Amino acid sequence: MQKGLSRERTSYRSLNVPCDEPLVLVCCRKLIVWAVTAQDRRILVRHGVDSVTEEGCSWSYLDGWVTNRALILVGVRTSAPSV
Secondary structure, X not given: OEOOOOOOOOOOOEOOOOOOOOEEEEEEEXXXXXXXXXXXXXXXXXXXXXXXXXXXXXXXXXXXXXOOOOEEEOOOOOOOOOO
């Protein structure tokens, strides 16, 4: 991970964010970090990511996996529950 990037500063010193297994893809948007494992294409999400702790604190698996053509999520809520 690289902190302090901007259009004027496109690279900087890297910070290692440990993970127990190799990753083939890491994506982030609006403080949400997703990753795909190399061996079985499972999906991880990074917890504890915020504007102060950009590297977060831990990974956890989501119920889903990635095929060659699609991202399959099982039981993931995409909107707030209705009251």
